[in-house]
Amino acid sequence: MSRRGKTVKASLAAAALTAASTVAPAAAHAEIHDAQLTSAFDRLSHDRVATFTLKAKSSDGIVDVEGAVRNPADAAPYATLSFTLVDGTNKDGTWQATLQTDVEHHPGANIAQATVRSADGSTLSPAAAFVDCFLTSVTDVGYAPKTIDIEHPDVTYQGRVMVQKYRDEPLEPAEGATVKAGNGSARTGTDGGFAFTATDPSMSVAVARQGALCGDSAPAPLTVVKQATETTARLVSVRPTAEGADVTVHGTVMRRGSAGLVPVSGLSLTVDYRQDTAGAAAAAPASGDWWPTTGADGTFDASFSVTRSGRLSIETPGTFYLTGGSVDLGRVDLSRTARISGPSFSPRGPLAYRGSLEVTGTLAGDWGPIAGAPVFLEFSTDRKTWTRATYNKTTATGGFDFFTADAHTEKDGYWRVRYAGDGLYKPLVTPPTYVDVRYGTSIGGFNASPEPVKKGKSLTVKGQLFRYMDKKLPGPGAPVSIYFQAKGSSKWAQVAVVKTASNGWFSKAFKASKDGTWMASYNGSASYLASDKPTDYVDVR
Known part of the structure; x- marks a missing residue:
């Protein structure tokens, strides 16, 4: 199917959807239940009579069933229906009504709605739809060329539109019907024939439902030779702000034409930025131009704002005539330097063997405390090999408080606090602090x-x-x-x-x-x- 021209479907499905969305019951009551209205209509019969069947139940008994028929194009009903009980009883029965259709004056989708009344005054209004039109066929379709590309897109279509009004009668030409394919169209002649050229073609030829004619379509499968695209882009600037950073990207999209590279204009691209979320909640979507469009010279500019470091790429979509692709601009590092105030060790002097060591401090960044961040207390006897003694998360004010009394406090050694960092701040460790352990x-x-x-x-x-x-x-x-x-x-x-x-x-x-x-x-x-x-x-x- 063409990216611009979609196959026009027969109007039957559309009419049914229209009916379903416009004929919801006016009221629902427990006294009338299992009410269902259906329609039966043979568009090829000579009598062109639609039959409506209502099945319903009521513990109090149904005393009256009446109905009306309308066309969605009209404001008021154009016909009434007289329902008769044909099977069962007024408490559990089947009612029927018929309508002589008029395809010339009320073509297309029609809606019948019944009003069911029970002995206690309750009502229910089920509905059913039918489509009245002459069956249409798009035949003898031909088109040339069969293979196209972006430089040679024109396609000439030809064929005939025929109509069958009754089952026992042959097809006859449909004169004056509008036929479309892509951005091309024509009206059929006296023989039902058509011919036209589309500069933006599609993979089908279609007749929409029009007047008394039903809709139809016929395939016209084209072979499209797609040209490859080349997208180049570079990161122009990253301007840090208190909220994150403003990022600007400039690039160009070209296609490999028969005579060399040619700019691609009017193409909407996608900026794909995968923000880091390790050690923090997932970042909310940032603002900016995430879908830049190429200009006449194939260039584009995108400016957007992000709050965390991440990986940046530009996605070029595939189109009817062009292949897609992407360009990876690598990692955008917005990490800032964090700092730890302290840490303070208690006791300050020698620590008792297996005694309790408390380490406190505050983790902050450029714009205040860093809350909810994982921090680690580490121990080493030689300042080369470090082991993790305990773990904590900073408070809302960036504070942390480690309390340890285990095998790490059995010997002299060095202690430090490690912050692993995240997409916003770089990792850091504090200078080692020596703690003397005595019995x-x-x-x-x-x-x-x-x-x-x-x-x-x-x-x-x-x-x-x-x-x-x-x-x-x-x-x-x-x-x-x-x-x-x-x-x-x-x-x-x-x-x-x-x-x-x-x-x-x-x-x-x-x-x-x-x-x-x-x-x-x-x-x-x-x-x-x-x-x-x-x-x-x-x-x-």
């Missing part, structure tokens, strides 16, 4: 006794140092500092340093001189964190 310690069983103690008598300060590795163990050979704060004073004085025994216990005797508080503290080492600082008050009398 935790604590002092248990701390006591200064006796209590109270007489002035000048001896008192003993003791306790046990523990270290925490995979389990709680005594801390041997470690220096523990003992402090004293006299009653009423705000200053602590270091009064002794003692080493723990193999079982972690330490002990030191002092001469009691005044009331005050005793405290013990392990100050840590390269492998161990400082301990807690338990205290004990002693009353000296």
Whole structure:
């Protein structure tokens, strides 16, 4: 079928569609149901009588069926129908009516509509269509040339249009009928013959329904030699804006004619831009000229706006005379630089073995926070091989908060935050931050006794140092500092340093001189964190 001239179908299907769209029931009631109106019409019979059959049911009984016939071209009905019950009862029956058709005055699609009334006053209006016209045939079709191209498109058609009015009568010429093919047309002569030339041809010759004639068509299959197209295009500019970027493309479409390349004018192209959506919701369609049209010289310009990076191509459609194709302009990178404020590590100093490490920060871009973005906390012992410790997504304000306490916090190492990037922002990683991991310690069983103690008598300060590795163990050979704060004073004085025994216990005797508080503290080492600082008050009398 031609791109411009479509085969004209017989008017029967069109009339049926018209009837279906214009004769919906005026009202539907439960009292009348299963109502259906059908039509039967033999266009080749001499009597040309249409018969209408109504089947309907009603629990209250149908008391009246009447009908009317109209032509969609007329405002009012041109005939009435008188229905008679021919089978069954008024509660479940069949009614019929007939109409002597008039093809000269009411040709084409006609609509019959029945009005069914039940004893309780309910009504229903089913409808049916029939087409009244003389059967038409397009015969003896010839055309030349059989092969065409864009440089030689003219085709001359010839043939005859014949009409059959009755079944037992031969075909006769249809004089004055309009025949079309593509942009060419002619009216038939007294012998039904026609001849005309189309400069924009089609693959069929058609007679539309006209007057008392039905429509018909005959194939005229042409061989079309398509010429190849060559599309060139380049990205002229990408101008970033707060919303995304304005992209401008310039190009040319040429065809390979018999004498060389020739511009293709008036051709509508398609800009195909596949936006990145990884790590973000699919981008909404952007605005702009996505369907540029070539000018007289075959050139085109397209300007459109996009919000994310993506891949750009220009699609050239295939036409009746030309092949299609596409040109890939590659990737348009609109990625901008993101930044991470922080990250901040807590605790700031050495981290306890298998302790809790919290890392916080904010991810932002050129125009504010980046929300809902995946960010990763990574760990390495040598700054070469990195493993992912945990994962999170940024909040509406771009913030992230990692909290980890696992095998990664068993050893010293480096930590960093990675943002994978998306179609709008480039990926980034923060500089490595070194975190020193040490074993935790604590002092248990701390006591200064006796209590109270007489002035000048001896008192003993003791306790046990523990270290925490995979389990709680005594801390041997470690220096523990003992402090004293006299009653009423705000200053602590270091009064002794003692080493723990193999079982972690330490002990030191002092001469009691005044009331005050005793405290013990392990100050840590390269492998161990400082301990807690338990205290004990002693009353000296």
